[in-house]
Amino acid sequence: MNSKDDIDLKKKGSEHSGYTEDVDIPGLDSDGSSLKKEDYTVKPMIQELMEIHVRTEGKDIDEEEHKKREYFNKIVEKAAGETKIDEDRPVKEAEGSILYRIWSRVNKESPAPEDHVEKKVEYIELFYDLIFVYSLRTINAIFHSYEESFPPAEAILTFIFLTAVVMQVWMFTTMFFNRYGRKALRDYISILINMYLLYYMASGSNLHFLDHYNRYHIAWALIMLNIAYRSWDKLRFATRLDEIDKEILRNNVTILTFEFALIVISIPVYHLTGIVISPVALIVGYIGKLKEHTAYDKRPCDFPHFAERNLLLVILTFGEMIIGISGFFKEETGIWLNVSSFLVVIGMFLSYGFFYDNVLDHHKRTSGLGFLVIHVIMILAINSTTIALELMSRPLVPLFPKTIWMVITMTIYYICILSIERYAKEHFKFGFDSMAKIFLILAAYTGLMLIFGYNQAVGALITVVFVFGIFFLFLRRHHIRLKEMKVGGYIE
Template identity: 25%
Template sequence: MIELFYDLVFAYMISQATELLHNLQHGIVGLNSFLLFFLVVIVFINSWMIQSVFTNRYGQSSWTDITFYFVNMIILLFMTNSFSVTVFKNLRIFFVAAGLLSLTLGIQYLFIYFKTNEIIDKTISITFFKITMIRTVFLFIGGFLNNLFGFIIALLGILFSWILPAFTGKVTKKHPIIFSHLLERLTLLIIITFGEMIIGIADYFKPASFSIYSIIVFLIVAGLFFSYITEFDHLINEKQDNTTGNLLIYLHYFILFGLSLMTVTLKLVNEPETNMVFANSCLYGGMLLFYIGLFLANTYNAERYKFKLNEGIIIISLILIGYMINIFTLKFEWIVISSAIVVLLNSAILVKKLYQN
């Protein structure tokens, strides 16, 4: 239950981070906004992943665990309010707060190192302690220097801590994660993201703006959600033995970033100042990222539910066709209609896979 309470902070974070992409400059979202968005989301979600994997392996719902959760929630709430697109060059507070969060995550692993008698758990805990300490030191340096050099140092620390866990499989597979628990946690994170998407399209359902296109926009969201739950609630095999869960974690970055791009675009695409080429590209770019994430999950699917190459080609082709049609029209109505058709057809392909077998 404490994990669910902890996730509420991330619901707020996703909302705040998505706002970074609502800042239009000459009809498009500026490069600074995109960079800051990806930076912020990677820091938060990487921290969420490290905490979730720790709980998966070593969590006991003890008072110590609960205390760390509460401390981390306080830091996360502060971090969520310490960034905005207007202070891209002044991320000092954010870096220092993120460093504190990394420090608390590292301390949890250090406790395990001294507590356990198992050699493999000592190896795993000291490995993740080192990873979190690298990020802690680099973020503190970036925060205290507060200049371009400091920003680069902090960025390197963030990227290292994001990428390094992918290379721990040789060690972590000796103490595999509980796959079903990790899948449940990641699914909840994506449901939170879908919640932000629902909030993003809510303006279409005001009495003054409601139309048939409001329903079509909702069908896009519903189709994406249906695709996601078909893959991760039905096609996937939850009984995975001796797995690190690394692939499951990293493929969800594609899904998360894809949904975030689509969330912003579905809101901006009906605004007169929006550059429609940009909006169409973001919408279908996000859609492509989303389905790449689903394809990568094919590794975990039950054997009878494995995707065939031709099915993947059809889904990618539908996305490309939808994108090209919209490039020639660049009308709000065409964009939402074609997007709904593409998403619903792709969803139907996934459902067909389920009922075929």
């Protein structure tokens, strides 16, 4: 449609204010696919003349917003082609522009709460996270002895249990310090005590951890008691607590004390009967926290702090994966296998980094429980993928079971990434079509690995294509959303 037709339609719109109109957004078809410029259409039923430019001055517009709106006006001028608005024509309020509303929605996160100072991740928290890197490394050592055979079910279940325990300790500590942690001596001492006790747990985190049952479970129980005490201490002595805070802290004390009791009771039960009931304590702890959702929902977490803490642990866990693929860099290993293993690590990390930078709404109002649970499962998946890659580097380990393990862990990892979409900015909400495409790719990857995975080189190629295929699918969706406006973007 030429500019003359556009102007004629605008004249009609000013004469017949009662018309209705559907306007195609430049560059996007109704299903989100891209359009060439010559395919843009303005449908003939006009509801209201749409202003293209937006107001750039006013008391409610600060310097940063002024720059955004100036840039927006520049971009839509380019998108409008030869169609211009008369200079003497009044400009509507910014909220009156359809394009500006869309642009604002796709580029702005949820507003930060008023009178709220974002909680920064303290150096003591970063220091604390390092002990979890050590703990995960010692747990991974369970599989170091399997050079010629695939690990039995007992080893895999022990690995899952020990990882779930360590991640529960991290989750409970993070939840407490996100809401109630301060730069206080008692908080610092509490963190350092937990670090000390985690050394005892880590030293017993191996295939024969039942031989260290007492020291492992006593350390675990004391950590739960320590966090319960901090909740009680905060409830008893902290000022400015409302009823919601008090409810959360009381629930913390109840759940953590009950889990502490179950862990302690499991010690004599094991020695008397040989039955291990500590997994019951683990499950009770997770379920108890999830049942607190109602109270937590009334007091949203400091989400930027949560997001950063999770990002840092994900990065540290990928660091373990980088160490794990070192087995591919031996002289007897072909160049393709070490290149492909390195590319897999890069592709997986880029997908998470893309979501964190471009998709995640860093000011989301949420309890944070779901976000933490997703990351607990994701850390387990990343750590399991590290084990799968280590097993892949051992030629004597049967190929089929380790290929299946790789497929399962990769699938869980990407499902976790897709689950983060719940905490996304509005512009990146997945529709049914997008989800269907991604799950179709996952199904295709599984099928191809089952058919061709017996050849390690071919399996490596399929995995690399799968990882980067998913990553570029994420990029393409983001690019389609912002294509014509050229605002934001992951790769410049």
